[in-house]
């Protein structure tokens with residue numbers, strides 16, 4: 401990897417997401433050598449991916465070059481690398497660009513879509529976890545309408561204009577709301593020769609309520625908002641299969657659709673080499689102690705989505721969200737400095753700042769500890785918080801200008817098929 405050996409201990413961080421970047425910032429110009437490895441050269445602001453998928457934002461505005469985040473750090477190296485294995489006996493990581501020794505290793509690899517072993521759904525559905533996946537979805541949505549124009553068969557056209565979203569967490573809810581707004585405000589103008597009133601958006605949830613991690617009030621209000629936008633919500637319904645044409649469920653409901661978006665779960669990205677069999681909690685997250693140390697290893701740490709810090713208050717670990725990832729990253733960054741200075745480590749204490757979701761224009765739900773509110777004010781709070789946490793002044797400006805423009809013009813101008821998604825439409829032809 402061509403990284404010089406110095407007298408400073410080397411800390412290798414795998415993953416430049418919310419957690420990895422937060423650690424690196426805490427180690428700025430300290431007496432350590434920091435090597436950050438990521439398979440992408442940018443940090444991806446995942447909470448706004450759904451806006452890329454629905455043409456509200458360009459992908460560049462929610463991504464930021466990792467090198468730029470960390471410019472001016474004298475003790476810092478970045479390498480574009482996919483880490484494939486950790487050799488814990490030798491303190492080495494193996495990647496597609498070579499191997500690297502570490503003194504301390506931080507695993508901040510985040511999470512990936514969880515299909516719970518259903519291969520058919522994995523092959524045929526659309527995920528929305530990365531920027532390329534969001535662009536694929538954006539292309540597919542638009543391509544579906546172009547295809548719908550070409551057929552005179554009702555059932556084919558309907559299947560192309562049906563959207564099924566599985567999982568009614570914030571991602572599913574936000575995507576459903578955005579699609580409903582497109583149906584109302586954009587499709588009738590873009591496709592005057594299609595009966596876009598027939599577009600259907602189905603949101604399917606296995607549990608009793610949507611946004612189940614939020615308060616009941618927020619769930620109910622979000623449901624009301626979605627229904628007012630015409631989204632059809634299916635609760636207590638578990639999707640069992642999708643062959644690329646028909647969605648089957650554990651009830652009698654089935655759906656004909658060209659687009660199934662799978663937003664029903666994530667699992668930690670665990671790299672081969674750790675004694676994972678004993679370590680994995682909930683099937684997919686690395687068990688760590690209150691200092692983010694991976695159980696059984698002195699010099700390996702894990703933070704963010706991939707880490708599960710169990711305690712009596714958090715029997716399933718912390719939520720797989722940006723705040724815990726950033727807070728764990730900051731805590732570990734400080735602890736690594738303390739470790740090297742022979743000072744006692746500080747246990748991680750999570751400060752829950754609440755959660756929120758937007759359903760569309762002027763519609764959002766916010767739970768902040770005991771303060772809960774919904775509607776227009778919540779929507780402004782949602783926008784402010786997301787702008788605040790976006791990395792980069794330019795990105796904040798671009799997103800802000802886009803939102804103002806979209807608000808005033810009822811528009812989403814990034815509805816472009818830049819990189820076509822090659823879906824096989826033959827299943828929809830007789």
Ligand SMILES: Cc1cc2nc3c(=O)[nH]c(=O)nc-3n(C[C@H](O)[C@H](O)[C@H](O)COP(=O)(O)OP(=O)(O)OC[C@H]3O[C@@H](n4cnc5c(N)ncnc54)[C@H](O)[C@@H]3O)c2cc1C
Pocket residue numbers: 414415416417418419420437438439440442443444445446447448449450481482483484508509510511528529530570571669671703704705706720721722723725756
């Ligand atoms: C669509 C969507 C919407 C979301 N909305 C919200 C929201 O509204 N609020 C909220 O709090 N959270 C939200 N989340 C969750 C939030 O984004 C994650 O909890 C957060 O990103 C976790 O941070 P992390 O640092 O653990 O992982 P990530 O931010 O995912 O970063 C992991 C990094 O590791 C890199 N990586 C992975 N494997 C390797 C490897 N083998 N080699 C090299 N690099 C590797 C990846 O490229 C990535 O850059 C959302 C997530 C998604 C997908």
